[in-house]
Amino acid sequence: MPARELTAAECHKRIEPAELHFQTTEEVEPVSGIAAQERALAALSFGLDIRHSRFHVVVVGPPGSGRTFCARQVARRLAATLPTPDDMLLLPNPRRPSEPTVLTLPAGEGRPFTEAMEELYAKLLEAIHGATEGERWKQARARGQRRVEAEESRLEEELRAQAKGLGLEVVRAGREFQVTPLVDESPPSEAIRQITAAIEAFEERLAEVQDEADSELRATTKQLLHDAVKACFAPVRARFEGREELLSFLGEVETLVARETRLLVDEPDNESPALVRGIVVPTLLTEHKPGSGAPVVEVPYPTLSALFGRSYAPPDTGTPPEPGFAVAGALHLANGGFLILPANALLKNEALYEQLKACLLASKFIVPEHNPTYYRGTSEELMFPPMTLDLKVVLIASPDLYQDLHEADPEFSQLFKVQARFEGTMPLAAALATYPSFLADIVRERKLLPLTADAVAELFFYGGRLAESQRKVTAQLGLLAEVATEASYRAARKGKPVVDGGEICGALGAARRRGEHFRDHVHELLADGTIRIDVTGRRVGQVNAVSVLSDGPVTFGRPCRVTAVVYPGTEGPVNIAREVEMSGPIHAKGVLVLSGFLSLRFAQLRPLSFGASLVFEQTYEAIDGDSASSSELYALVSALSGYALRQDLAVTGSVDQQGGVLPVGGLNEKIEAFYDLCAAKGLTGHQGVLIPATNQHALMLRSDVVEAIERKQFHVHVVSAVEEGIELLTGSPAGIADDTGHYPAGTVFGAIEHRLERFWRAMAETGRAR
Structure with missing residues (x-):
């Protein structure tokens, strides 16, 4: 099956403002919570409701997905139904004045x-x-x-x-x-x-x-x-x-x-x-309003004193300390309720994490050892008597951090038995209800200007780009709130009563411009030819690939030239980047997969008899990922067959050993980067990109790129197998092996077979000469 060219409509997915059924967000009922995260919310509710020790909860999800907000809301809802904990006092101890005792009294x-x-x-x-x-x-x-x-x-x-x-x-x-x-x-x-x-x-x-x-x-x-x-x-x-x-x-x-x-x-x-x-006078450590329910304490920046409190001792240990000598920590304040902690900040201090674990495993307050970093100028020992802990800890963690904790610390799984995972994306159908309600709540909470329907539609498109999907949008709603806030500021400066789609686009564009210094520098080097990329003509053993670079939170595509050189030998493809330790393990794996594909196609009758070097030209940063394995294979096939490849096409996609083209990430940035380069050097009407067919739903291209596709000035082709890409890049059939395992003349694979035969004979003659 030949490669298929996509229409402009297939290259993006937009929600029309008329589909939203409102004029501005003032007409939308605000909602607190994220309805599209039902599984996470159910797990969170279960974990917080079950009152058994060690059933603590870890909330997993990317930042901005509502993980902390939902944990706080569910905890407050459940806390309102729980009994109010007793007030806790530290009483003078006549027998041991420096060791106060605990007295609990009903709340209030x-x-x-x-x-x-x-x-x-x-x-x-x-x-x-x-x-x-x-x-x-x-x-x-x-x-x-x-x-x-x-x-x-x-x-x-x-x-x-x-x-x-x-x-x-x-x-x-x-x-x-x-x-x-x-x-x-x-x-x-x-x-x-x-x-x-x-x-x-x-x-x-x-x-x-x-x-x-x-x-x-x-x-x-x-x-x-x-x-x-x-x-x-x-x-x-x-x-x-x-x-x-x-x-x-x-x-x-x-x-x-x-x-x-x-x-x-x-x-x-x-x-x-x-x-x-x-x-005479005791120290009131914690107090609660009668009927207020259980406490919900959130510590965004946990430290030893923030979690375990602080105290001072009198100069004479035989003298009782003054009232107020001890200040409660979060563990005291949250006792009987819920404690919300960010795992990342907590784990920056390993001793703090270990001390918290010790308290949770023992279900009682264990006084930490003196640490001068946290207790400068105070006693060498916290003057807190032993007390029972009955609280639920909620850790907020990213997926990577959760995985690391689960693998590295066996006790972590013993304590945090409930995982509430917040997905990074949500189905578009669910977002049609969630996005407007969430934005209406943000507008009300932050006192922003109302958003029009076309402004919300632009945020849907932005959410789709972040999710790299036409079927889903990002669930990191905090990112939408940031855009809405900046757009409201821009609109207010202009005296507008509402935020329209233009202001959303303006806010997104301004944010990109603030962070695209490195991207613009790379693009300038590409456009003026300092970094050589051909966007016209044909070359043997050379193909255009597109990688993705990061500059902090900003990611962008970077076209690069992949070249291959072949010669008689037995070592197969040699990854030059790997040889100089610039290649990551996933990229090295992708190169090794090429050997599997070539062996399947050309080593069924005799061993492969070639060596080859592959390199990303003019790249000076580390390379990882397998999204360029298809472009490396095309360069290698071109070098072996002698068939020249089109330079007005860029390629992305990984391959398997059977020759299937597999999906990759960063697709929109890659396509747009090659489009920008072609536009800077002059569009010919033939330029475009090859992408995996399974990646088609990820296309959410910029409007200017979509318009160029609609005018037939730029093209996006989808391929499912390597052979489809070979035929599009060379203009010649790839070739199908006959019953004897040979490929017909006039095909790319036939030329490769012929070339390998020559290499085999050359190696055989060299062996006889020796």
Whole structure:
């Protein structure tokens, strides 16, 4: 069957605006969600709904396919039906102050309890101040002081009387005593000894009296403190009557506060504050609004502190930390609900991934080891007590990353048992409902100008190009949203009330221009002949191929010249790019397939007797992929047969060993690149491309290329077998072997058979000569 030329209508597929049944997206009901991803949504709903450990979910899909959006929406919908988790508090631990304990309270009760303890702390400070400096304390101190002063006066009178009897006079100046004789004579030494002993006895007795007064004051102070503390705790106990866990905690705190207040009396010189706040007030780690359902926490940039929280320790590990010493991480906040994480960002830190796995496998919070990268200036250990984890983790991953994780980490499959895969494309029929509704939602959410029907039709065409299909469009709806946003900006700058198809095309064109620096440079080198490509005439052993290059997110076609040289030998085709390590494994495989095809056609009666070198001329980047294997085969067939090949045709497509032409990717970019080169050098009306017949549905060519095809200035031919391409490129029949396995004269294969026969004889004669 000869190669078939496609009509202009077969080279693209467009949705007409009239098929959309609306004027602008204002008439379309917005929808949140992607209806065309039913299988993924069903898997996602199952994975999030099943409440068993290790049934975590990995959402797989390309960026922009709605994977994160849908995971968030489904999680929120299910979360609304689940019970609200308890509030979590970290309580002071009287036995080990640096190791707080966990208290859970029903949702909404954590903050009132914390505030009640804050009020209790304030009242305790006030009570301590009153008990140590208040009126009752002052009265008790005054009573003791009066008793000391009265005893001191009595003792002093007795001392004076005793001194007078000894002929001495005692005068007290502050704390010192001066003894002088009543007469001018020197007093006897015995009198001096006796009065000295009396003074010492006076001082000892006075000290005893002062100690008794101080002891009484301390006892009174302790009693005042005891009564004050008890009075402070009584209303709090009454408020939480019947809550055994709270009353138990209050009992422990009261005991600790009583002990601390006694130290204030027993160690009056202690420089520590009257009462450490951390002894009384707990840390509210998580809180929830009653009836709000389960939490849904999304962490777009996971780090150790973002997932596991952060805390600080007091300088003295024997001192309870201040309230608020710990900040909850995402694992705490999402406990009882759902945690959404991007796998790519998570895996950039292997230690973070391993720590998360350890927590999920154990179903409890495991404190990570100290890492100075994340905890500069904090304690060497996170002060979080053990706590049970009951949450569902949703990992967002690309297909490649999911495959790598599945193969590299056996524990990954044990944890993430549910896969929700979002396809990169959707059927056109489904998109007819999805695209307008999604765009209407984007317009409303981002406050964009409405899109007209022809604007949406242009986005359908853009979606088809991204999917490389006339039957499907891309499911990466985020890419459509980007175009719509830029087009709305352009239209608003011009004062337009709506976004029409022209603005969509303008936005797409502007985006291409911003990223086509490398493409334009390559095209310039091709057009001016620096990179040699013939687009007219015929050449033996030379054919035009088209590859695809990437410059970041931008991909474009690049015509290149493939040449083949043959000679007598036995090594078969030699891939020069492979020999210099510029060829990837898939390309090398494609070259080896050529040997299989040639062996099938020409080595059934005797071994192949040729060697050949194949090369992509003037290519300086690595080559991979098998889309050029058909062009390499055509160059090789031309070199072996001596039949010249048309240079006004470019070829793409891979081949199998039977000679079938197989589909390839990047078809639109390849065709458009060769068209641009031909247009730059001058269209002759004969130029075109050969593509695999199975690739026909992938054609979504630019409008200018379609118009050239319609004017017969450019042509697209589809082939199913190598023989069809050979006949189109050479203008001669390929040839069919007869019953004896030989090909008729006047055919390309007949010429190859004849050439191989000559090579065989030459090699045989060389062998005899040796």
